[in-house]
Structures are given as structure tokens and as C-alpha cells.
Amino acid sequence: MGSCIICGVSTDGHICETHEEDVVFEFRGSKPEQLTPGRYYQGSVDGFAEFGVFVDLGDDVTGLLHKSEIPQRLDALDWEPGDDVYVQVDDVHGNGNVDLSWSIRQSEREFRGMLVDDPDAPSDAELPEDESEAPPAATEEEPEAEPAEEAPEETEAEDVETEEAAEAEAATEEEAAAVEEPETEAEAEAVERVAIDDLDEYVGDDVAVEAEVTGVRQTSGPTVFELTDETGTVDAAAFVEAGVRAYPEVEAGDVVHLVGEVERHHGELQIETEDLEVLTGADAQAVHDRLEAEVTERASPDDETLLVQDADIDVVHADLVDAATEIRRAVIESRPVIVRHTADVEGYVGGSAIERAVLPLVREEHTASDAEYHYVDRRPLDDGFYTLDDATKDTTSMLEAADRHDEKHPLFVLVGSGSTRESVDGLGLLDIYDAPTVALDGGYADGEAADAADVLVSPTQHGESPVSTGVLATHLAGMVNADVRDDLAHLPAIPFWGDTPDVYAELASEAGYDADVVGNVRDALALEAFYQAYEDKREIIADLLWDEADTSLVGHIGAQFREKLETEFETAEPHLEPRGVDDVTFEVLDVDQYTHRYDFPPVALLLDALYRERAEGDYVLLGADSDELRVRSTGDVDVRAVGETLQEELPEAGVVPRGAQDGRIEFLSGERDAVVDAAVDALAEQFE
Template sequence: MGSCIICGTSVDGRICELHEEDVVFEFRGNQPGQLSPGRYYRGSVDGFAEFGVFVDIGDSVTGLLHKSELDQRLESLDWDAGDTVFVQVQNVRDNGNVDLGWSIRQDESEFRGTLIDDPDQDGAQLKEQTAETEEDGPVRTSAADTTSSSARDEAGTEQADESSEPHEEPEADTGNASAAEEAAPQQTDEQEETPQVTIAELDGYIGDVVRIEGEVVTARQTSGPTVFEVRDETSTVDCAAFKEAGVRAYPEVSEEDIVRIEGEVEKRRGELQVETEALVVLEDDERDAVTERMEDAMVKRARPDAVEPLAEDPAVEAVTEPIRDAATAIRRAVLEGRPVVVRHSATADGYVAGVAIERATLPLVREEHQNADAEYHYFDRRPLEGSVYDMDDATGDVTGMLSNRQRHGEKLPLFVFVAAAGTTESLDGLELLDVYGARRVVVDERVVDEEIESEVDALVAPSLADAPGTTATALAANIAAHVNGDVRGDLRHLPAVSFWENTPEGYADIAAEAGHDADDVREIREAIALEAYYQSYEDKRELIIDLLFAETGEDVPALAEHISEQFRAKMNTELETATANIENRTVDGETVLVLDTDSYTHQYEFPPTDLLLDALYRDHRDEAAAVVGFDTDEAYVRTDADVDVRAVVEDARAEAPEAGLDARGAREGRIEYLAGERATARDTLLAALGDHL
């Protein structure tokens, strides 16, 4: 006994009586008596008559679809000779005439699957069904029907004989008659139910017919079969289905469909493959059951064990579970064949944090995908101009991912935001990704707005856990250690690189253990900061790898030293100019240093304004509560005080509504205003800042 491909009921064959009308059959026989009344078949229009349409079923049998069976007038049919149609075999008469019925489903996608009706493989069963149903079938007595159908049957039979001659199938059947007779009882009475197995178990079933359930990852048409890549809760496998050379098999099946496949397990060129004999798209409860099973197994497989933090860090310890959630999302994306896109701020901290995740993820990508360019195809790191993920960024990402899905069948990526997207200014961009179902992870070391939590799949935000500050790299490196424990040793010095000052002792110690003293760490940080500025919208994968992961004694450390010297030379020149032109202001009793960055910095040269003001504040924090730089249409606030930049902007806007003040860049202390109202914006912002210092 076998089992129904749809419901699993024990049956002789592939489909039970209850579900026989849910699938469409491809007829491979050459005699009308081999058809099974009640089944739906794919056919093609052969010709028209006053009383109906002649339809070819397979290559050698023609039936009549009488006009009384149509749901519209015969003359209104929009059919041409050769068009594919779907009909139901109602009766096969003793004289060979075939009566057909109309099917309301005129597209293969409306059936739940396609099966092969091949009498050479299942002849006894088909003949028995035919004999049982012929007596009760409807009878038509038109002389024209009989003449036309008989003539067509004779022509079809001759054609079938000619086409089968080169294959010598009749001789093969005759020569092996005794063997076939011995095998027949084994196929019917003694056959066990087709085993349902996981893809991971297929290696133990080579040569056997099995049943698997899973999701269609890709469907690609070769010059021969159609190949469906199917994933279940354990692994993936290619399932080859052949209709005819270069023609799509099972055109109703789409990517992300949940399917049940039955076929023989083979090994080709060292890789397992299932030769598909039957395929059904699962629906409703069956689909939900398989989806839930795969979901549970995937999460279990992807979720890493908790590991010790790289070093003592209260901020990291406060978000241990969110760190595991983020690592789970990344590992799951790799297992599902889903690209991982890391969007990080174009700062030294953003770059190093992004590289930490890259370092851990790429080996997993290589393990899951054998093609040479997999690490570029399934992982991408894209710097952002700032820390806000706006509609411009999101539109570009969505356009790219939809193009990749359309052109290459690529799954929608997982987006991981590092040192970015943590404030409400990024909501529009995050929501656009959500419209298309792209998953999102946010890792942000600064203050994160609570609204972000409901818009992402995982959020690592120490500020929401009332934890002290840290760097994005400290968080990302610990995520990376969960993603792939094999690279933990490579990550030890990365957090130290991300601290411009006051590096925690624990991170300094593990960096030293990795062979990087304080000078090494500083040189690497400065070199990356310089390179992050130039062509800031590129990932610079190979260059950053050379700077961060060069072995001791190689020539590459000299590269970090060389670039670091350039960093200090350029920074010192700008600091000297800026310091000479600082305006000392007293605001509500607090000293605020004001710099006209539009007039006293070199535009479009390193260092960028935000990096310059960071350095300027570090040099003058003992004498000033804040440093503020005013550009043509932007201001930058640097302070250690607990200042809510949005509140400052709100107060200033009340005094100068005409200035167009906007706290869109509040995360990094950046405030926008209208260039024509620069003087007004400066005065009102300084006054409002004094109230909050």
C-alpha cells in the first residue's frame, strides 16, 4: 500500500479517492481505455465542431467536450487550436470514444498538484478503475461523435506506435514478462507505505522512494528538468521534476510555497537529489502545521547557547538575552539562505562594529553555500551617512532587494542596523522595510526611543535597560561571539579599538592578550576613522580587514601606523585652526565654546565636522560645559551633560518658529535649520541649551 500525497491516507497509488479531484493528471498512455474516469486531465485543443470541442489528452487519445458541458456558448470560447485546457474524463465507451466534462479550473495553479498517469507504471490499477466506472458513465449517441472520435483514435494510435518504435518499449516489456509478473505482487500487495523523512535523513534512503515536506526556496528551469530547491527544518535538497526538456514542470508551484514531494532519492555528482514523482502544494491546516514545525526547529537550530561576555561590561550584561536574539536572527538568516545586510554609521565605531558581525557571519555563509562568491552574495555591509535610516536609504535598499528577488530569486534580506536607526527619525525607513516583510535588527549604544522596539524583530539597546554607556562595537562583538564561537579569539581587541578615551580595563586587557597594546589600538582606531571618511558609502571590506586582523610581524601593521600618522597630521592642523577661532560664550552661567565651522574649517576635507568637534570637546571639557559648532544649515552639540537635544530644539522653535529648527539628527547631537535664518537659529539654540545644561 502507498499513501495519499495530500492527506496521507493508505491507498493503492499516489492519491486517495477523496482528493483525486484536487489534482490534475498528465496522461502518458496511448489507449482510451487507459484513462481513469472522474480524473481531471491536462489537454490541448485539437479542433472544433458544431456540437463541441475535440481535446487531445496526451499524445494519442482524443475526446469530445460536448457544448452542453460548457459554462458558456461554444462560439464565445476564446480558444485556439493547441491551447492548453483542463477537462474531466466522464466516460470511456466500449468503442473507444471519450466523453469529457468542463473544469471550472482552467489554470494549473488552481489545482493542488500535478501527477503522472502512466499506465506502464500503474496499468493494473488504472484498468481496474476504468472497468468499474464505464458502466455508470453517461452515454452519448451522436453518429458524428462516433465517427470523428474513432478516426482520431486510429490516427492517434498510429502516431503513438511510430513514436514509441525507437524506444523499443514493446519488445522490452515482452522480453521481461516473467520478471514483471514476479515484481507485480511486490508493487501492490507487499509495498509498504511511502516513508516520510526529513532532508537530513535522505542519505540513508538512496534508491528508495520517500516523501518530504518543506518550503520551496528557489525554482530554476534547466535545459532538462525543473529543479526545486526545498528546505525543511533540517536542511535543503534539490528536487528535479521533468515534464519535457526545457519546459517548466509544476508551473503552479512558486517560491515560498509549502509542498509535499514524493520521489526517489539519488546521488548525482556527489550531491543528493530527489527525482520528483509527485508534488502537491499544501494549504490551510497542512501548510500551517509544516510551517510551524519548520519555524520551531529553525529557531531551535539557530539560537546559540549563552556565552560569557568578552569582558566585564555592565551594559553588555544588561542586554544578554537581546544579544542572543540578535545572534539568533543572523544565524537563522544564514541557515535560510537569506542575505544579511549590515547598515552601520560611517564612523570608526560603526565600521568596527559592522566588521565584528561580518567576521562571525562569513564563515557560516561559506559553510551553507558552496559557490565561490557566496560571501559577497549573502552578506553585505553598507555604511550610512549618519545614524538616521531615512526614506532615501530605505528606498534604495527596497529597490535593490526587490530587483534581486525578481532577477535572481533572492530571498528578502535581514537588515542589521549598527550604531544607527535607534530613534524615531528612522521609523519611516524601518516601516518601509516592514511593508515588504524584511526582518530588522537594531544594535545601538546610545539612547534608543521606545517606539523602535515594536518596529523591529530584535533590539539591543542598553539605554532601555537603564544600563551605563558603552560602544556599538562592544555590543556587536558580543553578538558576533554568539553567532560564531570559532571567531571569538579574533574579536578580543575590537571593543578597545572603538573607545576614543577611557577604555574599560577589561577590554584593554583582552586586547593586550591578543597582541595589541594601547598604541596599536590607537593607531588602528585612527586609521579606520580616516578611511571611514574617504568614500564613506563603501564597505572597504579588504582594507578594513587588513587594518583590524593583520598578524603580528606582517607588513600590514605598518599600514595602520602610516594612515594613523596622516590622521593626526590632518586632525592637529584643523584643531589648531579651530581653537584659534573659538568664541567663548557664557550661557546661564555655563561656559559654552562656539565655533563657526562654516568659516573656520576646510570644507570637504578630513576631519568631518562631527569628528573635529568630538576632539575639540575632549581637549576643552575641563573648561567648558559644551562645544557647539554652527555650519551653514546645521549645528552640532557636544557635551557630557544629560541634555535632551529634542527638548532644546522644541524650546528654541517656540522662540523662533521661522528658523525651521529640526532635531532629525538628535542621536548624534545634530540640529538642522534654514540657512537664511542661521543667526536667529544660533541665538535661540544657545539660549535654549543654557536652560538644559
């Protein structure tokens, strides 16, 4: 039996089942069946094929990393034959084929240790030979004494002389030590404090670094501390013995004074720790102040202007600056940025714009080739609210990352959600764990949610009318990263299904996107937003919005969108039920009976299309399914207020207003007819 190099529990080998995915293995077998599925292995690129990458894992053992497992296009992968890579073994087939999957960690330092998977060893999780024993102590070893020759017997007088000589020698050594001690302390104090950004000039020298510990990981050999000062980040390795935690009192968030020798480890700078002390009081505060001053300066947007002047957006200018500052700060502090957006055109335009702005900043801040997949994540939402279910999923993932990889809690950026009371519980859960949030919503926000997010950007909170969320988020992206403003110029024109405001149509045209191309992009995006709604679809969305905007891809998908929408439109329109109340025209669509609810287009998009085609005068379109009512109206109606009225009139109908003024109404399916009738009457009154 051995002990786990990460948590220390007794186990067969040197890694427990809980932490097996936190280490990488060197495979020393010669047969595929000797591999262990689920483990991460170090390999080397053997070659490329149209369908993926072949990776050598050991002697005569090669696996296939299929292109579907790679989170980017195969031709964009910066691997070359012979490169060391890291992959996970998914399955080993009876014919010897090995299925591999992607590893987001593509350097040894990103794992918490390296072990050996050797079929001939006592276990399949052994320490590498050079780490199986601790290195020799720093003190010089005494030369081994040679056997003494047999001496003649000493006389009593000789014994006395020997004792006196020994006493005199001891006294001399004590005096020498007393003299040398101050010199040793002075030498220690003389070690120069160096900024992390300047360490490459001190390779081979002892230096002192004062910094915050931003991460701690235990490897199969040393403990590695990630240190961050006002200039950069570096790893410091401290060794007690193989797999044993050095300086166990030091945790992430501590401020330390570290002395050690600067070396290069696998091509990267690293400090070999000789002494480590946790700073407190004024010393620690001085380091914090230096860090905060530098982060604050760097986090401020380089360009705070809007992409183009728009009075409707200008009312939230200060809020946009605050939001951009929070996003830039997260990147600087190595805090992942999680973009949560609605799965529609507005959400994909806004979420992708922010992603486009953040990715280059992450690449600049982190040298690892896979950093953009680690520090930026875009996760579409199933609904327009950030529910407790969404927050629970995010919190679970966040806490696991913190526990396994000592990762900081992310900044959550909510696009098109987070501004109504339905999101308060979800935002509250994130707040309990001190995960910062930014909510951005062009639609109606309500007072209950105003204080739930750390930063809320919504024109309605300033008493102004709603705007396009996609437009709002694109302006934010331009503040986050001024270098991508040209890439964003056409995006604000895309979310509009009717007439595009001249200012954004002109901006898109100047960027090479005329009205036809913009319309094609919008249609294609709407279709792709529906399918695989929970996936970010990073590459195909990027192709639609940027790389392929004038090619067959957009045209092909856009044509499918129009064909599917037209078919559903023609199916639903004859089944609209007219209702006249005073001078207001009502039409009701029974969504359950006269639409294909689980196929494209989604109900909301179909209702929008029907409304645009038929809206004239005082007109209201109601889409009613078994337990939900959606409203489209030419009048300035308040759907939440209607829902609250129905709650009083129909106490047994289980009516629940969802969202703000432009929300929807939920109810018990058995009360559908009563709810629709009451809603028609209540809406008619709002036109008076």
C-alpha cells in the same frame, strides 16, 4: 522568433532583454567581437598575473578579469588553472582585448538557465542541443510494426470467431488491470520518506521527500525546485519540455510531498522528480512544525555569556540574546543578512564584528564557494539614521533579488542607527514587505522607535546611560558565533578616544594588542571610514582589524590620520568664537568658514578632537555650518529638547531636531545667527 525560457514572451532567440542577465552563455565563436557585452559566460581559468586572472571563453578568445573586479584579494581566490568559472563580459576593445567583471554566481545551478551564443546559429541565444527537445516519455515505446503480408479473404464465420476472440481478450485485459491497479498504488505508497541530509545514501533509488519549497528557478531545460526540510536543502529537477515551467501551481513557501530518483548532477545531489503534490492542512503543518523545531533549536546561541563581564552591557543581555537568535535564524533559513552601520569607528567596529561572526556560519550552511558574498552584505550608512532613502534603496534591491532569483527577503541589522524617530519611516517600509529588522544602538534611543524594529538593543531603553555601539555590537557578535570570540577580544578597546575601560584594555592586551597598537588601529579605521564611505571595503577593513594589526599598513594609515587631523585642528582652533553665559564657557566654530568641509576629517570627528582638548568645567562647543548645529558639552544636555525650544521661539527658522538627546539641530541657512544665539541661551539654562 522564439520564446523566453524564463517568462515566455516572444523574442529573438530564447531569452528576452529583461532576463538576459539571469542566464549564462556557452560561447562558440572564435573572435572577441562576436561576444555580447553585458552577458554572463562560462569560461575556464587560463592563468594568473599580478594584475588579475585570464579566463578562456572560447577558441582563441581570452579575457582579463582585473583584480579590481574581484571582491577579495587575488591570492585568496581559490581558483586553479583549468577550473570552470563564470564571468560577465564588460567590454570588447577594437584591439581584441576583452574586459571581464566578477560574477557572484559561480555555478550553473545559480543561473536560471544556460544558452548557447553561437555566431553560426539562427540567433545568438539558442538552447543547447541536448535540451532542444523534450526527453522521451516515460512509457515504453511499442516496437514498429512490420508490414503485414497480404492475407486471403476471411469468411463470415471467421469474422465472427475473430470478434468473439477480441471480446474475450479485452475482458481478460480489464480483469488483469483491475488486479494490478491496487498493486501499483501500494508500490507508490511504499516509497520511503527520507530526510534530505540522508539522501547521499540513496543515490539511484526512488525516495519521497516532504519539505518546504524555498526557491523555484526555471532553466533552459528543467524547472528546479529548492527543497528544505529540518535537516538540509536539495534541488529537485522537474521536466515538461525545454524551458517550460513544470508544476506551475507550486510556489516558494509551499510544503510538498515529492517522489523521485536521487542522482548526482555536476557532483551535487539532485532529485529527478516523478511526482509532486502540494500538502495542505495537518500534513503541511506537520512539516512546518518539524522545520520550526529544528530551526529554533539551532538558532539559539551556543554561548549566551558576554565576552567579559560589564554591568553597563548586562542590562541588555536578554535583548542581545534575542538579536543573536534572529541573526542565526536568518542564516539557517537561507535569508541574507544585511548589516547597515554608521560610517565611523563605532560603526565599522560593530558592523565588522557581526560580519566576522556571520561569515563562518554562512560557509557552514552553504557549500557554494561564493555563498559568503551572496548571504552577507555590509553596507555603511551616510548618516546616523536609517532614512526612507536608505530603505528605498534596500527595498528595491531586495525586491529585484526576489523577482530574479526567488531570494528570501533579508534580515537587516542596523548598527548605530534605527533607534530614533528619523528611522521609523525607513523601518516601516521594510516592515510592509515583511523584512525583519534588528536595531542596535549604544546611544540614546527614543520611544517612537522602540517598536519600529523587531528587536531593539539599547541600554537607554532600560533607563541606563549610553554605551559604545562598537562594544555593544562586539558582544552581540560573540553570541552569534562562539567560535570567533578570540578574534573579537581586542575590538571593544578600539572605539574609545579617551581612556579605555580597564576591562577592555586588559582583554585587548591578552589578545596581543597593547594600547599603542589599539590606538593605531582606531586612527587608521577612522581615516578609511571616511573615504569611499558607501563601500564596505571588506578586505582592507579586515586587514586593519585583524590580519595586519602589527604591520606597516596600520602604522602607515594611522600616521596619515594624525597628520590630517592635526592640520585641520590647527586651522580651526584659532577661529573658535568664545561666548560667556553665566558660568558656562561657550565656543562656536563656524564650520563653513574655517574648515575644509569636504576633506578629512569630517566635522563630527574634528569637533570631537577640539572638545577633548578644550573641555574643562562647564563647557559647550558648538559647530555651526550653513544649516546645521552640533553640540559637545560637559553637561548632561538634551539637544533634542533644545531644538524643540528653538522651534517655538523661532517659528520661521525651519528648526528640525534630528536624533535623540545627543542629536543635532537643522535650520534654514538664512536664520543661522538667530539659531546659534537662541541655542546658546537654551543650553545655558540646562546647566542651571
